[in-house]
Amino acid sequence: MRRPGPSVRPTRGWRLPRSRGARAAASFAAHNTQIPLWSDHTVRQVRSPPTGSLAPGPSLTDVVRPCAGVLASLIASPHRVARSTCGCGVSTRAPVATREGPDVATEPSWAPVDRVPTYQLVLSRIEEQLVxxxxxxxxxxxPERELAAMLGASRPAVREALRVLQAQGILKSSVGTGADSGTVVMSAPSGALTHLLRVHLAVASFPLSDVVEARVMLERFSAVSAVQSGAIDGAALDGILTAMEREDIGQDEFNELDTRFHVAIAESGGNRLVADLTVAVRESSRTDIHAALTADPEWGDVRSTLRAEHRAIAGALTDGDGPGAADLLEAHIRGFFRYMRQVGVAADPD
Incomplete structure (x- = not known):
């Protein structure tokens, strides 16, 4: 006689919509006695412990039936399962309908969400396309209307994002019709990148010592590269230095010429990115340098020192001594930074 095994069915209330696989597995469980491979006459002989006689064991059909029921349940409710044992004695996972009680429930967490203006989201999406x-x-x-529809944003938000990119020199908008109208991606000139970096460095509140270290690294590279490329314009450097040596020169003009001298060396190195970074770093500290120059009304000594150092740097460059010029540049930058600390402009330590 066939011993029916336990039937495991998904508990109501947790059942997912039954797929084709689930219906097939359920049909398999309900009609597995008709499987041609397994016959009721196939019997496993086991020895009875009390008498030692042979007794018929469970048929393979009896073993398959409960397993097939579990299989149907697993397919029908794969998301709610727990450890169980079917009729074949094999530990399986059968679906259960368990809900978390009060003893395991956790308090909901309501953290504030970040409030990001929509135009910033639009700006990020456009920047992704550029990068x-x-x-x-x-x-x-x-066009603005189409771009707003594609991004799912309002036209004012799209318009604001485009204005930000136009201010950065990345986009250019032209009103009208024809090939030249609309918003076009521009090849941003070096001046736009320098301006943007200069402003960011100015408001980022970097310690002045960090700015000095960046200047030393960049200008040493520029000095060596300028000599290697042979692009040093000795006449241009001499003209700047001659203007700096006028007796009636004021601090403002001296500071402007000093900036031109260092920028000319950076541009002679042949690396546009390094040149732009050098200009941006130098420009970001322009106010501090000017404050140091005007801190002492009798600034004749510091002016004479700076003139002599500039002449030595220019001489090494025109003589083709790149490493020597780099060492002189580093000593010049660090020496003036020490002076800035002495007059109270740079308070942070080395």
Missing amino acids: SRSLRPGDKLP
């Missing part, structure tokens, strides 16, 4: 090179210089952006 991934999906948008290149010369490409046109979709």
Whole structure:
């Protein structure tokens, strides 16, 4: 006689919609006695412990039936299962309908969400296209109305994001019709990058000692590269230094010429990015340098020192001594930083 095994069915209330696989497994469980491979006459002989006689064991059909029921339940409710044992004695996972009680419930967490203006989200999406090179210089952006529809944003938000990129020199908008109208990606000139970096460095509140270290690194590289490339314009450097040696020169003009001297060396190095970074770093400390120059009304000594150092740097460059010029530049930058600390402009330590 067939001993029916336990039938495991998904508990109501947790059942997912039954798929084709679930219906097939359920049909398999309900009709597994008709499997041709397994017959009721296939009997496993086991020895009875009391008498030692042989007794018929469970048929394979009896073993398969409960397992098939578990399989149907697993397919029908795969998301709510717990450890169980079917009729074959094999530990399986069968679905259960358990809910977390009060003893295991956790308090809900209601953390504030970040409030990001929509135009910043639009700006980030456009920047992603630029960084991934999906948008290149010369490409046109979709019209404002279409761009707002594609991004799911309002037209004012799109307009504000475009204005930010226009202010950075990345986009250019032209009103009208024709090939030249619309919003176009620009090949930003070096001046736009320098201006942007200068402003960010000025408001980032970096310690002045960090700015000095960056200047030393960049200008040493520029000095060596300028000599290697042979692009040093000795006449231009001499003209700047001659103007700096006028007796009636004021601090403002002296500071302006000092900036031109260092920028000329950076641009002679042949690396546009290093040159732009050098200009931005130098410009970000312009106010501090000017404050140091005007701290002492009798600034004749510091002026004479700076003139002599500039002449030595220019001489090493024109003589083709790149490493020597780099060492002189570093000593010049660090020496003036020490002076700035002495007059109280730079308070942070080395």
